[in-house]
Amino acid sequence: MSILTKPSHIGRKISRIRELKDMKQEALAQALGTNQQAISAMENSETIDDDKLKEVAKALGVTVEAIKNFSEENMINYFNTFTDHSAGTFNNHCTFNPLDKMMELVDENRKLYERLLESEKEKNAYLEKGFKEK
Template identity: 80%
Template sequence: MNTLTKSNHIGRKISRIRELRDMKQEALAQALGTNQQAISILENSETIEDEKLKDIAKALGVSVEAIKNFSEESVFNYFNTFTDHSAGTFNNNCTFNPLDKLMESVEENKKLYERLIQAEKDKVEFLEKILKDKK
């Protein structure tokens, strides 16, 4: 068997996607309204009808194109982008102290609260003045 035949085996692709989604055959069978044996047969099939493939894609939460174009290599390449530090685009070094930022926020809140209290004091003073003038 050559690799081209293996890579176009729709049943295997469905099986791998199901496994990557941490789904058992029974769960997929339930979503499709069938049994586990039917899923096993389906995953051993090299080709699947387009209408059935749409139902399977929906149950797996992927598109039909994702199933048709699935390859192990693309999955590994995708996950390697999360750990490839050589590209220089992944920076997990914090450039500030989070506690300093928190304390800045606390100080800002204190200032706002003090301004609010002063505004309330000014209102009370103004209202007392109005009451005093009316007497």
């Protein structure tokens, strides 16, 4: 009995890497000299020829191996180790914990909400005082 493994969907990997790089299909299309519809079709394809894959990798600033071996679990390692510096791109290393930054933003948002709520309470008290005087 043989176990068949599901083939790797290279188009989905390209799509995910493009999204992680905060790049729209139109931007990738422009870098490849094509249109957005062609990028959409490529991202829906299970396979892509090697020459096209090299062009896409260069446009995304990663290596062909990074695309072929991409997985959600290992994405940070791929972006840190497979960046193609010969293409003139540089890998930015994160010097902070993104979760800490997110929690700082949550706290800041909470404080702003509390200030807004206090301001609304003061406004309501002022209006009530004005109505009572009339």
